[in-house]
Amino acid sequence: MGVVTTTLDTAVNWARTGAMWPLLFGLACCAIEMMATQASDYDLSRFGMELNRASPRQSDLIIVAGRVTRKMAPVVRQLYDQMASPKWVIAMGDCASCGGVYNNYAVVQGVDEIIPVDVYIAGCPPRPEQLIHGILTLHEKIKGDSLRNAVYVKELA
Amino acid sequence: MAVSHVEGTSVGAVAQESTWEGNVEELRGLVSDRALTGETMLLNMGPHHPSTHGVLRLLLELDGEQIVTCLPDVGFLHTGIEKNIEAKTYEKGVTLTDRMDYLSPMSNNMVFCLAIEKLVDLDVPARAQVIRVICLELSRISSHLVWLGTHALDLGAMSVFLYAFREREMILNMFEMLSGQRLMGSYFRPGGVWRDLTPDFLPTLEKFLDYFPAKIDDYESLLTNNPLWIDRTQGIGVVEPEDALAWGMSGPSLRGSGVNWDIRKAMPYSGYEQYDFHVPLGEHGDVYDRFFIRILELRESVKIIRQAIQKLPGGPFRSQNRKFVPPPRAELGQSMEAVIHHFKLWTEGFSAPDAEVYVSVESPRGEIGCYLHGTGGNKPRRVHFKTPSYMHIGALPVMTKDHFIADLVAIIGSVDIVLGDCDR
Known part of the structure; x- marks a missing residue:
């Protein structure tokens, strides 16, 4: 049984990391660097990540690229809720990670106040190489996942 | 929904x-x-x-x-930048202005630095002014390239996006040479620029200027005479000149309607009056004219940068007035006075009089203005930015009236809005 699940895990995780569809979702400055990462020079399709879906229903990953304001926070939360499990979150940039330079009335001090974050990427804005590093870190994390521990399996049980 | x-x-x-x-x-x-x-x-x-x-x-x-x-x-990206600047010294405020209009941070730096320089009456050396013009025009090109890529992408032309970003990366690499950062360099500082040009900057820039005009031809061959592009853009989102002025539009979106208004010509700053360039004007005020004007502006910007390289003088890159500008690092080991200035400027900052100023510059999107009110102390009482994207979003109801919903995407793309610029 253990051999079967381990083999299955490897196959499933390989498939998940090889064709992960991010949500086409940008907030602020970091979204410009995210676009640069997807464009010709950095070419995110090398990692099977180029297919941005405009609908949260079809995406596996939400890259929160930019500052999340108090007015935008309910929208981000709703988008996350609309995504189908399994789903992952990358907080790109200082603002999404911890509020960045904006410690004020308007900005949520880190997107992890409203949704669970898998990988944080520092930088204001992070370079495309940093975003790629963050994505590969997420891939490593997914490769260590097991179907037996999956959150949605526990939810079903 | x-x-x-x-x-x-x-x-x-x-x-x-x-x-x-x-x-x-x-x-x-x-x-x-x-x-x-x-x-x-x-x-x-x-x-x-x-x-x-x-x-x-x-x-x-x-x-x-x-x-x-x-x-x-609007307001989904309201960040409270203006309020945050009130809690910072003048030089630190420059860092925050980068993050308003994040497609052309240099224009925001420029308008804020100009306001400070006007408020405290600070000189800017000739070399710094020319460096600023080079950077402003480079950021105009890089901003227009993002606009071109995303505007074409919205209307179904994917390849333009990839080409435009290829050239944009070259500009960002040059910004990185100057400031150490690709996007948010905060390269302009009150009294000049942060550092002098690096030795490899000008050769790289000249190589880029030789390479880039042929690439503009490439974009044009993909779009300008493309029947699909013309069908989607001509006669769409027409703004009459009177309407454009009444709704406070500016920049290429205003000039698309044929109104000859460019801050670089009308109220020159940073020595723009010394450069020979045209202000392209549209005739119909539709999406196509606004597109074509920006393409022509790309060529004009190349022309301006070439002239700037020709006239780049020697001398200091930042004002020598030690009441406002910290001394270079090398002086700190030799001069006690330099240490005092350095300490005072990096802890307390400089003071500005209790007065108000307003200046505006021509950003890639239009007129960006800065209202700055000093207190007599080291922090401003009030900073307010008048930004073009806010005006253009306000004019959207006029432009979109009676159009099909599919044309809305073309119209939004054609006025080149940046929500960070609008909401701040």
């Missing part, structure tokens, strides 16, 4: 109410009376929509596919 017209008519309508803040009665006077009876449909577009260029929300009233009313809802 369609909003129900009559409350509580069906289960679906009840489910929608949880996300709909308020009821349709609150829109009386904003939408036509037909929307209140349910004859026309209210449709919510954004804030998460790939073609609103950020987090813009539009409430649309549709008669079939035709737009009756378009109500923009």
